[in-house]
Amino acid sequence: MRTVRICREDELEDQGKTVVEIDGLQIGVFRLGDDFYAYKNLCPHQGGPVCQGRIYQKVVEKLDPDMKSRGRDFDADGVHIVCPWHGLEFDIRTGKFAGASDVDIMSLEGYATQVQDGDVYAIVE
Secondary structure: EEEEEEEEHHHHHOEEEEEEOOOOOOEEEEEEOOOOEEEOOOOOOOOOHHHHHHHEEEEEEEOOOOOOOEEEEEEEEEEEOOOOOOOEEOOOOHHHHHHHOOOOOHOOOHHHEEEEEEEEEEOOO
16 A cells, blocks of 8 residues: 655645546545545446546435425535546546445445545555
């Protein structure tokens, strides 16, 4: 295992991202508030550059007491990255496929992160 510097903490705004290449390995790092999340830039579906996709709030269905739809809204706590190849969504906090969070076969390969002296690091193998 090794620790690699990604960027300065203040270079990423909230809900921002950066993709870096280190020795042929592309890593996407995302910032949500004061937390940082790092993933291999490889979609488990068909190998697309998932970390280069767009970031969206989780879309939720608004239901009335009779369980009838009253439109859609956004969940500020749920933030997804959408793979640019086929539109698969992954939860940035967990790396899990947003379509079925109980299915682990479609999770992003994640790396631990740490912030030290204002620099963001990922711990990779």
